[in-house]
Amino acid sequence: VRAVRLYHPKVIEHYTNPRNVGSMDKKLTNVGTGIVGAPACGDVIKLQIKVDDRTGIIEDVKFKTFGCGSAIASSSYMTELVQGMSLDDAAKIKNTQIARELSLPPVKLHCSMLAEDAIKAAIRDYKTKRTTTTVLR
Numbered sequence: 001v002r003a004v005r006l007y008h009p010k011v012i013e014h015y016t017n018p019r020n021v022g023s024m025d026k027k028l029t030n031v032g033t034g035i036v037g038a039p040a041c042g043d044v045i046k047l048q049i050k051v052d053d054r055t056g057i058i059e060d061v062k063f064k065t066f067g068c069g070s071a072i073a074s075s076s077y078m079t080e081l082v083q084g085m086s087l088d089d090a091a092k093i094k095n096t097q098i099a100r101e102l103s104l105p106p107v108k109l110h111c112s113m114l115a116e117d118a119i120k121a122a123i124r125d126y127k128t129k130r131t132t133t134t135v136l137r
């Protein structure tokens with residue numbers, strides 16, 4: 001009953017039926033992995049993107065979240081959002097956009113922040129790997 005009052009139906013929907021849950025092999029050179037934690041509550045999001053090296057388009061996304069309903073819903077929504085996006089566009093996504101879509105209350109804003117941090121970390125990881133691989137070649 002409490003959860004129903006705290007969470008918006010969109011959060012509950014993503015929480016009950018999360019999209020793109022899973023893992024990809026983080027050793028693949030075209031996979032970027034972001035693992036971030038929220039100091040406020042200890043929740044953790046792992047978000048992975050698979051990128052088309054040629055076009056810079058995100059062609060697959062997977063996440064695992066050890067956290068609250070809002071963190072799971074934010075990650076799930078984020079994976080839907082960035083699918084098919086360019087890295088540059090994905091890097092511009094703001095947590096406020098996610099918070100608005102999911103109608104997160106102020107106390108849950110950091111959960112959407114975690115999703116923003118996670119996509120940024122995944123993009124960073126991919127770019128670092130790509131530079132390293134290019135140098136090695």
Ligand code: FES
Pocket residue numbers: 041042043067068069
């Ligand atoms: Fe309880 Fe985040 S504080 S799950």
Ligand code: FES
Pocket residue numbers: 038040041042043067068069070071108110111114
């Ligand atoms: Fe901490 Fe949601 S309560 S991520």
